[in-house]
Structures are given as C-alpha cells and as structure tokens.
Amino acid sequence: MKESNVVHIQAPVTVVGDIHGQFFDMIEIFKIGGYCPDTNYLFLGDYVDRGLFSIETISLLVCLKLRYPQRVHLIRGNHESRGVTQSYGFYTECSRKYGNPAVWHYFTDMFDYLSLSCVIDDKIFCVHGGLSPSIHSIDQIKIIDRFREIPHEGPMADLVWSDPDGERDEFSLSPRGAGYTFGAQVVKKFLEVNSMTHILRAHQLCNEGYMVMFDDRLSTVWSAPNYCYRCGNLASVLEVGPGGERKW
Secondary structure (H helix, E strand, O other): OOOOEEEEEOOOOOEOOOOOHHHHHHHHHHHHHHHOOOOEEEEEOOOOOOOOOHHHHHHHHHHHHHOOOOOEEEOOOOOHHHHHHOOHHHHHHHHHOOOOOOOHHHHHHHHOOOOOEEEEEOEEEEEEOOOOOOOHHHHHHHHOOOOOOOOOOHHHHHHOOHHHHHOOOOEEEEOOOOEEOOOHHHHHHHHHHHOOOEEOOOOOOOOOEEEEOOOOEEEEEOOOOOOOHHHOOOOOOEEOOOOOOEEE
C-alpha cells in the first residue's frame, strides 16, 4: 500500500513474466536465477489461474515480498482481478482446497494494492500488458486510483490488457475485448516523451520464452514453460544488468 503506482528500482534485477500457478516451474526459476535476497526480482503479474498451484504460487511470492520488500517487486496483471479469477481457475482452486471461497476473497482484496508498473534505472518501463492512448507520461500513471477491481476500460485496464502489434503503427482496439493493440510509433513516442530506452512486458505466450520487437525497443518475457501443461513452449527470465544490458 505504501508503494507508488510506479515503483522505481535499480539494476541488477531479474524480470519474470507470467507464472499462472505453475509453482514448481517458479521454484526452478529461483534455482536458476538465484534465491532471495541474493537476487533482486521483479515479477510482472499473472501469478494465478490456469495452473494447478495458484495458491502456493501467490502465497510464496507474498511471503517473499513481506520478508524482502526491497528485493522482491510484484506488479499487477490482468489475472489479479476478481472477475478473471472467477473464470480461469483461482476461485475454484481456493474453494476446492479450503472448502469455501474465503481465501479467494482475501487474495483478491490484496490484489487491489499491487502496483501497476515499474521503472528500472529511470530507463526501462515495465508493465504487465502495455500502453494506453490515455497515458503519455509516467506521471499520468502515478495518479490512477489503483485500489480497486480492474475496470473494463480506461488507462488502468489498458496497462494490464494491451499488446504490441507488429502490423500496426498506432493504437487499435484489442481482439481480447479489453485494452488496445499498439505499434512501433506508439512505443517510440512513449519512450521519447519519458526519456526511456525500452519497454518490458509479459501477458503474451511466446513459444521461445521471449520476443523482441520494434528495433529492440520492446521485449515480452514469458516464464511459464509448457503453458497449461500442453502448449510445449519454452520459458525465460530476463536479467537486466547495472548498465542496462539485457540477458535472457
């Protein structure tokens, strides 16, 4: 609750994309990338739903955040919401494992306090989904009322729902039914206005575990291997070094 909508952190930091309840795969990430507090971590949202161990996943992340608040950073994804988790598994998992939905209520209340974005070394903008036609500067994100359920539309929804589109230059309505797709010119302008060099985001399955677009101005990181236990995709994390260098 004390953190801003935009959390400012410094490299080195390891950035993690969607996990979606794949608890044992998350443990492998810690084995490979290092354990807290030795490694500084930024998680880009979508901790729950789809996978079989959402409760264990979000419980461990919250415990790590409480124990190492300056070394573990959690931002909100589109699945950190009441509406989405009722449809994609977290509500059902909580009810099945605890016999009632009380734990689901506690966690979804907590989701309302998660920050919306992060900036690494004042140069790399990190968000779950993407950009918004309503947001031109970082300062506009800082004044959003985030302490609520994610709305169906508006800048808060766009940050967690939007996707880059290599076929377009500008904004277009998203086929997801929420947020927008956005192109190279949108990314270039946002980075110029905010004196930044790169956008890091998650939200989209990448068969190779990551994807780089728009002349190395935007990267997608995906951290759930063999998504839903059937997609056969690879996963990755991204290490951002003190000089801004990126290593998958």
